[in-house]
Each structure stands twice: as structure tokens, then as C-alpha cells.
Amino acid sequence: MPDQPSRPDRWPTYLREYHAQRAGITERLLQRCEPNPYAWLLEGITVTGANVLDLACGSAPTFPHLPGARYLGVDASLQELEVAQALGRGPVVLGTAVTLPVPDCWADVVVCSMALQVLTPLPHVLAEVRRVLRPSGILVALIPVSRPLTFADRRRYARLLWTLRRPRLGYANRGLSSVLRRDGWLVTSQDSLRAAYPVVHPSDRRLLVDGLYLPKVPEARSTAAAAIALSWTGSTLGIPLERLVARLK
């Protein structure tokens, strides 16, 4: 299990190890949800003929939802990129969010799915996004949040966190919409979604727990957390997500 990234500058190491061990896991988790979070993220975004940079693309799950775009995925994990390539998605290249391998003002759209909350140092990442975006370009981000959830979801998360001995699911970056506004972005839309994750098989429970960033949680606790989800079989657990669309002022 990777060490706990107690400081933001330790997140890159944690993420590298996490994704090397579990390449493609975020997509495996979210693609089982209803509605499909990737389709939801990109609905209404016009990309035909546009240069689209998928920042921290992972296994490139957004690729099928960007028809007609000139797509380029960038991720710091070779293992994630290998999954993307095996699925025929791309082009993808290895790179970090603070040194994107594209020219200034290249992108019409920067997509960032389930990553902006952990990319560090965030001011440098946003500066790099600003550099590669055209003046009229937009940033479209999918991030995990704490709402909306049903009452039953809340009870289940409370039990899950108690079993994991975690007060909450913490990330390196919080309050991203406010951060973007302070950084000079105009947030043009901010929507939330309860993506329903179906719990059917034992493997669904394990995938749910393994799909969380849980630094320094012992394996026994993760296993115990997956086990408590036994009683959820046949129902769904809500995964609260937010879609942010922002452009430069």
C-alpha cells in the first residue's frame, strides 16, 4: 500500500503507485454507474473538429464520448496509458499536468475527469491549463463531491468510513469551483449528479472500495469495508459528482 500523502507534494508519488497497481480502475467503477458519468460530463459540449486535451486521461474513458474531436490524452501513468491504447483510444502520451507536451493556445477544450481534485501543485496545473487553452477555450472537469446523496447513501458512507477509520474521503484540492474563480476563471456551469453504482456481486463491493483513494489504509480494513457492503446487495450506492465548466475571463 502506498504511503500516505500527508502533504500535497506527496500526492504525485501516491497516485503513480496507485495507478500502476490498479490501471483502469476509475473507469471500471464509473462505467457501471447509471447514468454514465462520462457521457454526462460531456453532454452539450461541442467538440467536432476541436482540439481536445484530456488532462490526466487515465484509460481515456472520455474518448468514446468525444466523436469528431482532435483528441490528445496526457497522463503520468504508463500503465493507464497502456490500458487506453489496448482499447484503441488515443493518441495518448506520457506527461505531467505541470508540463503538458502541447504548444501554447493549442486546445479548444481541456477535459479533466476525476483528477483535478488530486493534481498538485494546483496553481501550477491551472497555469499550465491556461497556457494550452485558446482564449475562447473551456475547461470541463468532473470531480467527486459530497452531494447529492440519499439518506441511505449517507448512512452507508458513514459506516464505510467508520470501518476504514477515516473521517472523510480527503483529496489534495478542495473547493475547486471557488479556487477556479479566485484564479480568474469564469465558471459558466456547475452541476451535480448522483451516479448510481449497482452492488450486485461481491466483486462490485471490492471494486468500490479499491476505487477510492485511501492512502495508508491497511488491507484488512479495506476488506472489512468491502464486507460491510454485503447488505447492500441488490441496491445502488450513490457516487456524488460535480461537473464544472469554466473559461478564462
Added chain:
Amino acid sequence: MRLTVQYFNECPNWQQLLDRLRDVTANRSDISMDTQAVETAEEAERLGFTGSPTLLIDGRDPFAEPGRPAGLACRVYITPDGPAGLPSRSQLEKLLA
């Protein structure tokens, strides 16, 4: 004509470039090909390596971008089909014609 593919190990595209070059240069006895791994930032600096994969034709980078810094990084090629992690087949065919 001598082709050299420079790369670093974690690059997801250098093997593809090698395969594409082998394909494009099949039956070309006038072309030889080799590879060169670049393993450290210092080495990248010394070689003027600006990204993986890099193709050298007789020691010259036909896709060189002035001002691009040397370093251990991936490289993006602007092809007729859009951005890519390696040059397109048609770009290579044109260069090696």
C-alpha cells in the same frame, strides 16, 4: 540513410514508431535503423533530446521545434490527422522517399 529512434523507457509510443518505420522501410536496403535509450535528464540535455520518441535521419531531427527544451518527456507530433504521439505513416513515407 541511417535512422535512429531515441526514446525513454516509459514512453508508450516509441515501439509503435519503430514498428511503423520497419513497415515503411521494408525492402529498403539503403536504410539502416537503430535505437538509442535516453535514461537521464543529463543525458537528454547532452543529446539535445526534446521528447520521446525522436527520429533522427542521419543524425538530424526532421521534426525539430526551435526552442523546445531538452528533457525526459513525451513528445507530440502534429499530423494531418491531428495530434499524435508519433509521426504519421504518410509523414514518414514523405521523409524517406
